[in-house]
Amino acid sequence: MTNFPVEKIRADFPILAELIRNKPLVYLDNAASCQKPQAVIDSIVHLYSHDYANVHRGVHTLSVRSTDKFEGARTKVKDFINASSEKEIIFVRGATEAINLVAQTYGKANIKAGDEILITAMEHHSNIVPWQMLCQQTGAILKVAPINLQGELIYDEFEKLISDKTKLVSVVHMSNALGTINPVEKIIAAAHAKNIPVMLDGAQAIPHMAVDVQDLDCDFYVFSGHKLYAPSGIGVLYGKQALLEAMPPYQGGGDMIRKVTFEETEYNTLPYKFEAGTPNIADVVGLGAAIDYLNAIGMDKIAAYEAELLDYATEKAGQIKGLRIIGEAEHKGAILSFVLDKIHPHDIGTMLDSLGIAIRAGHHCAMPVMDFYQVPATARASFAMYNTKEEIDVLMKGIESLIEVFG
Amino acid sequence: MFDDLRDLYQEVIFDHNRNPRNFRVMDNADRKVEGFNPLCGDRLTLYLKMDGELIIDASFQGSGCAISTASVSLMTEIVKGKTEQEAEDLFKKFHEMTTGKDEQINLEAVGKLAVLAGVREYPARVKCATLAWHTLDAALKNEQKSISTE
Numbered sequence: 001m002t003n004f005p006v007e008k009i010r011a012d013f014p015i016l017a018e019l020i021r022n023k024p025l026v027y028l029d030n031a032a033s034c035q036k037p038q039a040v041i042d043s044i045v046h047l048y049s050h051d052y053a054n055v056h057r058g059v060h061t062l063s064v065r066s067t068d069k070f071e072g073a074r075t076k077v078k079d080f081i082n083a084s085s086e087k088e089i090i091f092v093r094g095a096t097e098a099i100n101l102v103a104q105t106y107g108k109a110n111i112k113a114g115d116e117i118l119i120t121a122m123e124h125h126s127n128i129v130p131w132q133m134l135c136q137q138t139g140a141i142l143k144v145a146p147i148n149l150q151g152e153l154i155y156d157e158f159e160k161l162i163s164d165k166t167k168l169v170s171v172v173h174m175s176n177a178l179g180t181i182n183p184v185e186k187i188i189a190a191a192h193a194k195n196i197p198v199m200l201d202g203a204q205a206i207p208h209m210a211v212d213v214q215d216l217d218c219d220f221y222v223f224s225g226h227k228l229y230a231p232s233g234i235g236v237l238y239g240k241q242a243l244l245e246a247m248p249p250y251q252g253g254g255d256m257i258r259k260v261t262f263e264e265t266e267y268n269t270l271p272y273k274f275e276a277g278t279p280n281i282a283d284v285v286g287l288g289a290a291i292d293y294l295n296a297i298g299m300d301k302i303a304a305y306e307a308e309l310l311d312y313a314t315e316k317a318g319q320i321k322g323l324r325i326i327g328e329a330e331h332k333g334a335i336l337s338f339v340l341d342k343i344h345p346h347d348i349g350t351m352l353d354s355l356g357i358a359i360r361a362g363h364h365c366a367m368p369v370m371d372f373y374q375v376p377a378t379a380r381a382s383f384a385m386y387n388t389k390e391e392i393d394v395l396m397k398g399i400e401s402l403i404e405v406f407g
Numbered sequence: 408m409f410d411d412l413r414d415l416y417q418e419v420i421f422d423h424n425r426n427p428r429n430f431r432v433m434d435n436a437d438r439k440v441e442g443f444n445p446l447c448g449d450r451l452t453l454y455l456k457m458d459g460e461l462i463i464d465a466s467f468q469g470s471g472c473a474i475s476t477a478s479v480s481l482m483t484e485i486v487k488g489k490t491e492q493e494a495e496d497l498f499k500k501f502h503e504m505t506t507g508k509d510e511q512i513n514l515e516a517v518g519k520l521a522v523l524a525g526v527r528e529y530p531a532r533v534k535c536a537t538l539a540w541h542t543l544d545a546a547l548k549n550e551q552k553s554i555s556t557e
Binding site: 021030315341345346350351354355361362363370375376377398401402405406407 | 408409411412415416421424425445446447448449450470471473474529531532535555
């Protein structure tokens with residue numbers, strides 16, 4: 001293993017010391033949600049203990065402190081994904097809300113009957129359903145680019161589906177069910193050649209790799225805090241400023257206005273135009289703390305370490321008879337989705353839980369992917385920077401034992 | 408290694424999972440209902456052959472986890488020869504055994520279905536065991552639509 005300070009990192013996550021069914025926790029459900037470091041937990045406790053008041057409101061000291069922390073976190077997010085301005089960072093509840101926001105504002109303003117929205121066959125439900133709803137509202141058509149058996153986008157087919165009718169491309173950066181990392185640079189270049197904006201669902205990618213939205217040149221990028229070691233209930237919509245300026249607001253209310261009379265309302269400037277109501281102040285501060293924590297380690301180092309974990313897990317899994325890996329893309333993040341001969345993923349999940357191992361068993365909010373592979377569900381071990389090779393050994397031993405028990 | 412799970416995964420359950428009973432399509436079925444558990448993707452089709460109020464044959468097709476397969480396999484065995492009312496009474500007792508309060512449990516009343524009592528301790532798995540029975544309930548009420556646990 002490279003010189004990655006995994007033991008030091010593990011010590012920063014109090015929950016990793018938890019015993020589950022009297023056994024040390026082996027937490028391998030990170031693609032569903034990551035655990036939180038003490039620094040994130042402390043940031044919230046500190047805010048509520050010393051600095052909390054509503055933001056953007058009062059002249060009193062606490063409101064100023066709270067606003068400074070809140071807006072300071074926005075700057076941290078901006079720098080983390082290298083956006084060009086804080087105006088491009090909109091706080092939302094999560095990636096799901098961000099996609100719905102774009103569908104109901106940009107989508108409603110720009111997409112009409114007969115227009116097409118292009119996604120891929122490996123999308124999470126959150127990047128399918130908001131578009132289906134928009135299509136029902138507008139008469140637009142949802143187009144789906146196919147994947148191959150390795151779980152990779154069939155790029156030629158994707159390109160063929162880009163047409164004069166395509167008004168938006170929305171694709172997952174990294175698949176939560178398969179681990180596949182999409183060729184987003186190529187996708188963006190092909191769409192931009194026809195002046196089509198591209199949204200990337202980065203919910204799964206963001207904790208595993210350095211993301212630079214200016215370098216990618218994507219038009220929208222969305223992610224959730226809870227998969228980035230930050231609290232649940234907070235997420236980010238990045239959008240290019242010119243696009244966000246032209247979009248109608250999402251929800252109406254306080255904070256998103258500049259002037260209100262009963263005759264008319266003047267909307268606030270970016271980013272506040274899209275942040276109606278008192279925001280999720282504490283969790284935004286927690287997100288800022290998570291970003292500080294990750295920056296101190298380095299996203300490139302995390303990516304390299306996780307690649308080693310995935311290689312090790314893939315090699316070990318390949319030695320287990322009757323185990324089939326679902327998702328074998330060449331470019332892949334640290335996710336091992338698998339099925340076992342004649343043993344249902346739900347049984348795998350319960351059996352591994354009895355050994356203290358937390359994995360996900362189910363359709364991973366990607367039912368069309370399950371249909372494609374003709375499986376009802378998969379078992380999924382998903383890794384984070386605090387996982388170790390020893391934990392992968394525990395997982396593999398557990399799988400071998402349960403195969404034996406099922407006979 | 409899996410000592411903690413002995414109450415949930417009894418040998419009878421493994422047996423029915425490996426060799427499910429009445430696992431076949433019934434061409435001349437009087438009732439046919441599909442059951443679906445969206446949480447884990449379990450799907451089953453339940454077939455009943457009736458003679459008036461009497462269930463004279465029961466079979467199923469589908470795929471699911473060991474708990475759900477064993478549950479539907481055991482159910483098709485036990486309801487054969489029972490009247491609709493007797494089957495409904497059994498459903499009620501089974502439901503109490505898997506989800507009810509401790510004092511409601513009467514293991515003797517459910518016969519060999521008692522091997523599934525262990526799911527009580529695993530809230531995430533209760534629906535695996537009850538899918539079969541909800542599907543039967545719909546079949547007895549002659550509902551033709553699909554049944555979902557959600």
